[in-house]
Amino acid sequence: MPFPALPAPLLAALAERGYAEPTPVQAAVLQPETLGRDLLVSAQTGSGKTVAYGLAMAADLLGDATRLPQAGAPLALVVAPTRELALQVQTELAWLYGPAGGRIVTCVGGTDPIAERRALERGAHIVAGTPGRLRDHLERGNLRPGALRAVVLDEADEMLDLGFREELEAILETTPAERRTLLFSATVPKPIVQIAKTYQRDALRIAASDQGAQHGDIDQRALLIAPHETERAVVNALRFFEARAALVFCRTRAAVARLHGNLVERGFSAVALSGELSQAERNRALQGLRDGRARVCVATDVAARGIDLPDLGLVIHAELPTDPETLLHRSGRTGRAGRKGTSVLLVPHNRRRAAERLLMDARVKASWGPAPTAEAIRAQDNTRILAQAAEVVAEEAAEDDLAMARTLLETQPAEALAAALIRQLRAPLPAPEELAAMAERAPPAARGGRSNADRGVGERSQDGSQPGVWFRMNLGRNGNADPRWVLPFLCRRGHVTRQEIGRIKVLERETQFEVAPWAAQRFASAARRPAEDEDAHIRIVPADSPPARAR
Missing domain, CATH: 3.40.50.300 (P-loop containing nucleotide triphosphate hydrolases)
Known part of the structure; x- marks a missing residue:
């Protein structure tokens, strides 16, 4: 009207x-x-x-x-x-x-x-x-x-x-x-x-609109990640959900400084906004985003208040917001004035339930899935690079350029020249990160079942149709291994939840335990990484077969 x-x-x-x-x-x-x-x-x-x-x-x-x-x-x-x-x-x-x-x-x-x-x-x-x-x-x-x-x-x-x-x-x-x-x-x-x-x-x-309801111009994504891979997931999200300008939210100044430094080191044109900046520094950072010299802004919630970037196409929550209002304020920085935008919530798998409650309270429906893999990003890059190369070739060339091209073709095969063009187009792109495999969602029976603390260690955690995957670690009763200590240790070391650990069997010199099949690959990948704490001497490997009495 x-x-x-x-x-x-x-x-x-x-x-x-x-x-x-x-x-x-x-x-x-x-x-x-x-x-x-x-x-x-x-x-x-x-x-x-x-x-x-x-x-x-x-x-x-x-x-x-x-x-x-x-x-x-x-x-x-x-x-x-x-x-x-x-x-x-x-x-x-x-x-x-x-x-x-x-x-x-x-x-x-x-x-x-x-x-x-x-x-x-x-x-x-x-x-x-x-x-x-x-x-x-x-x-x-x-x-x-x-x-x-x-x-x-x-x-x-x-x-x-x-x-x-x-x-x-x-x-x-x-x-x-x-x-x-x-x-x-x-x-x-x-x-x-x-x-x-x-x-x-x-x-x-x-x-003017249903308060807290889904913003129609924002594509809401919730991506499951391993707890220690937040910065790598930010890199892959920036590369996959490509936008002219992106805003990445952290909770603290220290987190902003660390993530900003890592992104710059990886080749992103990034600026940082936090409370410690002077007004002049803040103005320069924002102007860099507006004129395109910078494409990523890493900021705290307070520092980003009131920012309006017309071309902001992507918001990444590197750390979960503390409340629904903060989630809405952050996400609302994109998808403005009729433009489309994407809001990406990075969810460590052990905080999934907290994230689900947050989204429910904010009345936001998000599409759940794993973070973009390096393979998916490379495949997307190939499609974009081929399109860019086709645009370059389609441009009308000056006669001098054509003469040089003919000279090159006399000394170099056409395939090598095309590969050189592709290398040039690929060179400015920051390399994607390899991430731990992450299941999109555990089967309902496991998500709705009782926790290990509720059922007591030693009961079956999976039904007969979903046999668990067995692992063992080189610590048993001789090292004072106790199920009450073992369970949180396994969750921390293997980046899994209590619901994904099944039966635990403490023996004299080792401990055998069961991991839910949908989490086994993730657990094995995390457990293989060298630990940096006082438990670094504990080794975890797949068990040859389930214990006879535990079958």
Whole structure:
């Protein structure tokens, strides 16, 4: 449907930008019943919400006029969690209100506050900024709130997560009581509801989309990996789900630094974002992503707040998010503004159940499977390289180039020349990693059965139709081997769960044990790797046959 009645300059701006019809959130805030009311809007990131609240407050700012009055004390204030988001708000509202003579000023951390004070003194129609800097300008008298007709809290849940509640309350308490308050949030937890009750008047609740539901433009993948192979799996995911720009999430600064260094060493053009960076370093990293000099950004959740990269086609969760809201915020960085994106959740097999609960709580349906193998990546590379080579050959060649080609063909076979072209096309690609084989899903009987602790060591763990695979290790009663110690040791050493270890038989000089058939290959592969702890002297090998009494 087309946009409803709006001031002529805004309609002109929308038409110039190619907006033929509103997005769901834009349509929702322009319904007749929203006129003049406070709004509490839950909408997914990348849904066009900046333009949505820009349109929603048009009647408050313009009324029946076609141009805004001369810029003076601001008429609207937009509070955003991060500097990047505030600058993006300025960019969006500048083109939207440009035909109406709008002047947009930003007040954000990491910039010169004196320059901001002077910009405010020259006058503004809309001010966009971060909570701390806006509060500072209000307290110093640089920002005069008396004329404000509308206040927008953008990504309010993120501002609370970042600890800005006190600043938000201080800002809202200094603004006119009759102002209109528009609160936009991807999620609406209890603290947001409390803010709304305290600082909004009879707010109209709008769910522009089913909150927490599957984002239709994001292909959700959950990939099972061995616990020690996270960084290798990141490499293969980046290579397989090729995107112009990718964002990889880690939990800590140290993890960001380690993974970023490893990716650069492997040949990826990568940048890092974490709290220890200066604003100038942060700006350079983001600019590298926007102009294509870098294709991968490794970041913590806090450092990535408010980032909007139009060409971001891939999000990788190198470490599981702590809660459903974080999962949605991370994934929502891709698949924005109608573009398709992929979100890859790397799941160590021993944390699968935690990942399943996380996805269920976030109401996200993911396709489960193993991480891309080196073989699959090479096969995909071959297809892409052949297509690239065909494009190169199809280009019209200059006569000088053709003359050189004929000379080469006189001295080199055509096959060798074609192979040289393929080598050149393959050279920039980082090598894929060899990963441990990973079963996609254990049979239901095993996943639904009791744990070893429940059934007691020594009972059968598999039914008669699924005989286990037997292994033995060179430690028995002579080395104080005890089933209560053996079970967690095997899980740790072989990267399996308790449900995948069956019968355990402790003998005098060795211990024999059973591994579920679907996990045996993975267990054997992990157990063969040299251990680096105090148990490195323990060797695990396949048993020749099951113990006679255990059959």
